[in-house]
Amino acid sequence: MKLITCVLEENECLAFLIGTHIYACHEIDKSFPNTMDLYLHTNDAVKTAMGEAYLSLCHATTIATTFTLDNTTLKAPVPRPGSLRDAYAFRQHVATSRRNRGLEMIAEFDQFPVFYFSNHRAICGPGAVACMPKHFDKLDFELEVAIVIQKQGRNIPASEADDYIAGYMIMNDISARTLQMEEMKLNLGPAKGKDFATAIGPCLVTADELEKYRVDPPAGHIGATYDLEMTCTVNEKLVSKGNLRDMDWTFAEIIERISYGVDIFPGDLIGSGTVGTGCFLELNGTGKLNDPSYEEQWLREGDQITLEVTGLGKLENHIVKLKN
Numbered sequence: 001m002k003l004i005t006c007v008l009e010e011n012e013c014l015a016f017l018i019g020t021h022i023y024a025c026h027e028i029d030k031s032f033p034n035t036m037d038l039y040l041h042t043n044d045a046v047k048t049a050m051g052e053a054y055l056s057l058c059h060a061t062t063i064a065t066t067f068t069l070d071n072t073t074l075k076a077p078v079p080r081p082g083s084l085r086d087a088y089a090f091r092q093h094v095a096t097s098r099r100n101r102g103l104e105m106i107a108e109f110d111q112f113p114v115f116y117f118s119n120h121r122a123i124c125g126p127g128a129v130a131c132m133p134k135h136f137d138k139l140d141f142e143l144e145v146a147i148v149i150q151k152q153g154r155n156i157p158a159s160e161a162d163d164y165i166a167g168y169m170i171m172n173d174i175s176a177r178t179l180q181m182e183e184m185k186l187n188l189g190p191a192k193g194k195d196f197a198t199a200i201g202p203c204l205v206t207a208d209e210l211e212k213y214r215v216d217p218p219a220g221h222i223g224a225t226y227d228l229e230m231t232c233t234v235n236e237k238l239v240s241k242g243n244l245r246d247m248d249w250t251f252a253e254i255i256e257r258i259s260y261g262v263d264i265f266p267g268d269l270i271g272s273g274t275v276g277t278g279c280f281l282e283l284n285g286t287g288k289l290n291d292p293s294y295e296e297q298w299l300r301e302g303d304q305i306t307l308e309v310t311g312l313g314k315l316e317n318h319i320v321k322l323k324n
Contacts, residue, residue: 221250
């Protein structure tokens, strides 16, 4: 299934997305949940029934809808996650970013997947991303994929962890790099450099939709792995290209680490971390390493950012500057 949270007739609701057409789940069957939060907490029988209804709609020729992507406002598919953690799963990004700063790769990267907490109350969907003036001092995108949890668990082995994933979506971990680097000198964070906006969307895609892209995980690792091309364009110019299959730690292994001694809950959001080449911080560092006169690029007011991932769609945002 592809599920969205949207505004229909002034009400926020959960809906199926089929092509460009939108079908409110509650209008298809009154027993279906009408919000993403209710969906994530519902039982497997209801989720199965929704999947069957979705497939029927995909093959139907007579069920009309007046709602499409062109006339409907999309919100973040998970508009109010219970928590937000972001991992550090792509070796290329970590190694290149450290090399650009004259640092060796850290051995601990290969010992366990690491993550940090971000602000789950600052979630954006497609559309405007509002930033304060200080955020524009080296404002950056980060090209990622996120998952959301669909059932409670603790001490979950990686071999079972994929069952806890409700679905996948694109994530843009928007970052104010000057604020981030200033605070991280104190060996805490990142926090203030990232707490103002994280964009996710446009839809939540269940694993069955991605099965045709499934590949073997990296050697020595376990968990679902998908061959999904990831790109970012800024003002229609391609600036980043990577692939989700290059995660060195799988989401299953990240869940195992996160859930050690801790309950995870439906609605918890987990990001993959930045794909290799997936942010200006890395790209600028590489550019200046190769050419000291390289002109850095950062996001500016009015910029249009499009993240696209095979099977997950396009997440389109534009940058708005707030005065105070």
